Amino acid sequence: MTSFVHVEQPATHPGVARAEAVIDHIRSARRSFDGARGLAALLLAAIVASLLVVADSLISTWNDGGLLVAWLVMWGVGFAALGLFAGTARSVAVRTVTAVRTSARRMAAARADEQFLAYAKQDPRILRDLQAISTRQETEATEIAASAKIAADASVPTLYSALRAVNLGQHY
Template sequence: MTRLVHSASTGAPMASQVTATAPSTIDNEEKSRPLAGMLLAAVMAALLVAADQVIDSWVDGHLLAAWVALWTVTFAALALLATPLRQLSNTGAAWLSAWAKARAEARAEEVMWELACHDPRVMTEIRMASLRQSQG
């Protein structure tokens, strides 16, 4: 007969200690660097379109001044917006990751509950685990 409850091995605590103490290989800031770059590129494109609209309304005699103004705006925006956009993308990526993880856990619980509703052995195991957890 198939057992639904697995007994813990002696190697499991050692493996969990190793994974808990191992440093993460990818820093959170490094994970969202591509997202920050795309966000910065989008903001820069919007700023350049706005600056181009302003420059198009000027007369042709001020073309060099307009060109200098356009690139001044571009480089100033790059300097000023790089850090805030990276922080914004880090926050957004962390939130999205947490949401996806919570959704996956909820989906797994729904699947387990559906299985427990159709299989009395699984429901018994869930009840016993709940009883053991409440007893300490």
């Protein structure tokens, strides 16, 4: 008798599966990363540092007896600034990050358009397609303008003429 050996081989390598899982985890972490949080912390630190410098300059003229009180006041100002300006710093950071991202998208779109138009100048097929699209848009715009003019020129019947037409059976 002849016996055949069937060895089950895995379709994927365990190391490759682990590497793919790590890459997917890094991608998901990158998508959830919010750059505004770090910027908000930086702005808040700058605001608190400036307030602490002002408080230090005010208490530097005091004598040694009031030094402990001055340090307590300065740290109180620092913590109060952290509490008061945290929301403002966060909103400024979010707006800044959003503005930077939208301007980057606009610049990328403008670059892509410039590259496409440069390529279109070299390829007559794309140039003809662009000309056909612009001609079609112009004719649609003139048709819309003409229909708007016709609608504006159509006279609206007066109440008397409308009721007369209804009574005579001439529905308009």
